[in-house]
Amino acid sequence: MxxxxxxxxxxxxxxEAWNPPAGRWFAAFRARHGFxxxxxxxxxxxxxxxSSPLFFAPRALLGKIxxxxxxxxxxxxxxxxxxLGWPPLCVGLDRPVPDLPADWQQQLxxxxxxxxxxxxxxxxxxxVQGCTVDRDELEVVxxxxxxxxxxxxVIATTAPLVPQQLRRLCDLDACAFTIAIATGNxxxxxxxxxxxxxxxxxEQRFAxxxxxxxxxxx
Amino acid sequence: MLPLTRRxxxxxxxxxxxxxxxxxxxxxxxxRRRARDLGVRIGRHAPGKWNAITDVPDVExxxxxxxxxxxxxxxxxxxxxxxVTAIWPQRSIHTRYLPCGIDVPNGNGEMSGLLQARNLGVxxxxxxxxxxxxxxxxxxxxxxxLPHDAAAAVVPIVGETWDAFLNDIEGRHVHAEHVRQAxxxxxxxxxxxxxxxxxxxxxxxxxxxxxxxxxxxxTSGATAYTVGALVQANHGVREQLRIDGVPVGEEIADLxxxxxxxxxxxxxxxxxxxxxxxxxHDLDRIARRAVHGLAKTGSxxxxxxxxxxxAFSTGNPIERDAFWNGDGYALGGIQQSDMQPxxxxxxxxxxxxxxxxxxxxxxxxxxxxHRVYALPIPRTLEIMRRHRRLFAPAPASSGSVDA
Numbered sequence: 229m230x231x232x233x234x235x236x237x238x239x240x241x242x243x244e245a246w247n248p249p250a251g252r253w254f255a256a257f258r259a260r261h262g263f264x265x266x267x268x269x270x271x272x273x274x275x276x277x278x279s280s281p282l283f284f285a286p287r288a289l290l291g292k293i294x295x296x297x298x299x300x301x302x303x304x305x306x307x308x309x310x311x312l313g314w315p316p317l318c319v320g321l322d323r324p325v326p327d328l329p330a331d332w333q334q335q336l337x338x339x340x341x342x343x344x345x346x347x348x349x350x351x352x353x354x355x356v357q358g359c360t361v362d363r364d365e366l367e368v369v370x371x372x373x374x375x376x377x378x379x380x381x382v383i384a385t386t387a388p389l390v391p392q393q394l395r396r397l398c399d400l401d402a403c404a405f406t407i408a409i410a411t412g413n414x415x416x417x418x419x420x421x422x423x424x425x426x427x428x429x430x431e432q433r434f435a436x437x438x439x440x441x442x443x444x445x446x
Numbered sequence: 447m448l449p450l451t452r453r454x455x456x457x458x459x460x461x462x463x464x465x466x467x468x469x470x471x472x473x474x475x476x477x478r479r480r481a482r483d484l485g486v487r488i489g490r491h492a493p494g495k496w497n498a499i500t501d502v503p504d505v506e507x508x509x510x511x512x513x514x515x516x517x518x519x520x521x522x523x524x525x526x527x528x529x530v531t532a533i534w535p536q537r538s539i540h541t542r543y544l545p546c547g548i549d550v551p552n553g554n555g556e557m558s559g560l561l562q563a564r565n566l567g568v569x570x571x572x573x574x575x576x577x578x579x580x581x582x583x584x585x586x587x588x589x590x591x592l593p594h595d596a597a598a599a600v601v602p603i604v605g606e607t608w609d610a611f612l613n614d615i616e617g618r619h620v621h622a623e624h625v626r627q628a629x630x631x632x633x634x635x636x637x638x639x640x641x642x643x644x645x646x647x648x649x650x651x652x653x654x655x656x657x658x659x660x661x662x663x664x665t666s667g668a669t670a671y672t673v674g675a676l677v678q679a680n681h682g683v684r685e686q687l688r689i690d691g692v693p694v695g696e697e698i699a700d701l702x703x704x705x706x707x708x709x710x711x712x713x714x715x716x717x718x719x720x721x722x723x724x725x726x727h728d729l730d731r732i733a734r735r736a737v738h739g740l741a742k743t744g745s746x747x748x749x750x751x752x753x754x755x756x757a758f759s760t761g762n763p764i765e766r767d768a769f770w771n772g773d774g775y776a777l778g779g780i781q782q783s784d785m786q787p788x789x790x791x792x793x794x795x796x797x798x799x800x801x802x803x804x805x806x807x808x809x810x811x812x813x814x815x816h817r818v819y820a821l822p823i824p825r826t827l828e829i830m831r832r833h834r835r836l837f838a839p840a841p842a843s844s845g846s847v848d849a
Contacts, residue, residue, distance in 0.1 A: 264562035264601050267581075270752060274553025288589055290558075291602075295582025295618070302579065302616045314578075315556050320601075 229358070229367045229384050229411065230282075233339045236349045237326050238293055241282040241369060241382060243409060246341045247304055250311040252277035252415040256394035256408055261377035263404035265320025267294045271310065272317065276391030277415055280313045281340060282382065282407070284354075284371055287320035289328075294318045296333050300340060311417065319405055321371055322378040323353075357444045361387075361436050364412075364429075368444040370403070379403040383441055388412030388427035393434050400442050478640065478808060478820070481689070481801045482840040484827060488690055488801060489794030491787075493840075494661040497798070498637040499674030501661040502719040504536040504760045507676065508632030509643030509657070510624040519614055519813040527613040527812045530584060530620050531643030531657055532628035533573040533676065533717060535758050540593055540600075541766045543568040545777065546758040547729025551737040555713045555752010556581055557605040567726025568769065569758045571602040572629055575644035575657075575678045575715055577613065578606040580620040587622035591629070596766075605715040605754060607680035609647030611703065612812025637676070640806035647812060648680035649712065650803060651687035651695055651744065652703055654810050654820045655679040658803025662791035667784040671722040671761075675736070675795035679803040681714040681751055686744030689801055692833040694826055695744060701819040711748030714740060716755040716796050722788055723761035723778030733757040735789045739796030757792070 231242040243253055255278045259266065265287045272278060280301070285293040297316020301308035308314040329335065339346035358367040364387035373379035381403045389397070389410035398406040418424050429437070481488070482497060494501025509531050515524030535544050546569040548560055558581065563569070571592065574584045581604050588602035609615055628643065637659045641647075645656025661674035684702065687695030716736040724732065736755035737747070747753045761778065768775040804821040811817040830836040 259561050259565065262565045264559070264565050266561050267556065267558050267585075269560050270550055270553035270555055270557065270754060274550070291582045291584070291586030291589055291604075293582070294585060298579050298582055298618070306616060307610070308578070310554070316582075 229365055229386065230369060230382065233346045234348050234353070235336060235339060235346050237289060237328055237332060238283060238285040238336060239353055240340060242340070243278070243281065243411065250309070250417055252279045252311045254389065254391050254394060254410045254413055254415070256391045256398055258395065258398035258401070258406045259404065260402070261404045265290060266318070266405065268315040268317040271315050275310065277310070278317050278409065279311045280316045283316060283318040284321050284380065285318065286323040286325045288325050290318050290320045296336050299333070299337060311415070319380055321380060322373050359440055361440045362433070364437055366437055366440050368441060373404070376402045377404050380405040381445065383408040384411070385437055386411050387429050387433065387437050389434065390426070390428050393429065397438060397441055400438060401445050478806050478823070481798065481805045484823065485836045485839045486690055486801065486830060487837045488798040489662070489790070491662040491664050491791055491794055494663050494672050494674065496636050497661055498659040499533070499661060499676040499717065499719050500634045500637055501672045502674045502721050502760055505674065505719045506534040506537070506632035506634050507637045508532045508628045508630065509638055510628040510631065511642045511646050512619055512624070513646065516811065517815060521614060522617045524614050524617065525812050526617070526619045527647035527810060528577050528580070528609055528619055529643045529646045530580070530624050530628045531575040531645065531678065532625065532632050534629065534632050535569055535573065535719065536760055536763070539569065539571060540596060542763040543570050543766060543769050544758045544760060544764070545724060545726045545729055545762050546756060547726050547731070547733045549730065549733035549736060549755045551753040552747040552751045554750050555606065555754055557603065557715065557754045557756065558585055559601040559603040562601040563756065568764060569603065570596070570600040573603040573605070573717060573756065574625060574628070575605050576620055577609045577615055577644065577647065579615045579618050581606045583618060583620055583622065584625050587625035590622065603756065605678070607648055607678055607713040607715060607752065609680070611649055611816050612810055612818060613647035614813060639802050641808055641810055645678045645803065648678060649703065649818050650679040650800070651682040652684035653701070653804055654807035654818045656803050656807045658799040658801070658806065660795045660798035660802055662795050664787035664791045666722060666780055666787045671720060671788065673718065673720045673788055673791035673795055675792070675799040676717045677796060677799040677803060678715040679800050680712040681748070681753065682745045683711055686746070688742065688744040689826065689830065690835045692830055692835050694829050697829050698822065698825060701822060704817040711750050713752035714745070716740065718755065718757035718792055718795070720757070720759050720788060721761045722759060722780060724759040725762070725777060725779055728785065729757040729759060731785065732788060732792050735792040736796045739793035740800065742793070742797045743800045
């Protein structure tokens, strides 16, 4: 569901292939243990959506990675709107800062835009668990740290969950940072400003997904 | 019986508003002065010496303004109408943290460090304001300035607003050396306003906007404190604009941006400083008053607006080592019942800072010959006079400074 791109200095989780038509996914987050390395927060809180890839990088590199995300946003559209990759969602991990190659930004952009496959780094930096819950897919990506204060989690599902449900999924985790994303609704621009129909999972359906997520997070 | 001066009599009877119109209206159309210097009087509390955020002791402000090229937009080359504004809450901020609080009336914007402000409640770095696409670059430059052992622990504060109507935003013309220059240039005293620093290319109520600042001095409990505000104003549509309650935007229908095909309901960054010894949760409350001042200028926080307020106190410094290690530390705290004057001061300072941004900004053209006109001051003063909201100009001590 989430397509990982791994580089020595940054991991990227793609929610869809590079440069899709304008659109957003519902999302929510929780931060614990004093976690504070997040860029893109205001939009995520205000609108409950994301449209950018998810970037995970050593904390001290967040500015550089954010700038690469801005480059991607501008490549999609000069105005770089909410549904076209802005703001880049960047999460800082408790990792040492590697020596950056001179062309690090180009490597990152090429890997995301698909022009060059990313060379896998030597050791895995995250684990992926997944299952199907009735007709909904669920995936949990865990970026490990020395303890709960140093780990981060991504919970992704194809179920049509809305932000308040996604926040409840995040509440099941104990990591310093948890983000939950649902691809069951793609929020898009509607012709003539008509309302968009949004599907919402029932509490029963949500409970089954939450139970499966909890099993992974335990 | 208390003697009633002629000035006090005029003010009490409302006649003061009729007293100084001719002098103010004679201002040449291209001269920029601050609102208070021309007889626009926002609120009821007195400003500090400079009527600027720098009236709060230890606070320093510096700008780097980048203006280059004209004509057609060529990404990476220009025209360039941007910059960076740096605020030192105090020069030793890397080792002496300050309590801070935030408010986000509308979150269609970016300010790094919001979680840090919320979770730790402290400011650990200078604050920089720039445009949307320069955030990463400025953030990275601030990381480089941090002590090596702090780089992974501290989230620098970088705020943005969108200046692509006039500026080659995609070209990202702010570089690390500009951030360093702005930090080095920071001073106390008068603050340049209008088309400077991060505010260079900004538009406000469809007039030229940018940086504005103001301050208030109030007594809280038995102690006098200062509250200062600095805004990067890039928000609002013309019809909303109100100055001291007067619907100026409705009365100036011309001088619209060229081309007039985009409704720029963009963003505003509001930085508040005070020397009152406040805790983080108090500063959240101060930050929440910023939007009240903003609203008095007419804004209702548009959907596409990133309206973000950050407030900090220089009155409660926290040694870095004590913050992270050891048993703890002590902070001063004022009585909650004494917060009221600070709330008023915060709202008034933000309101006047927005108006100062409009008064001090000048006409500007930029990408593809787009043009944004400055607020026409003589016409504005005439409107204020008709509405009986034009008063005696402030003494010349106000902190006006050329950009």
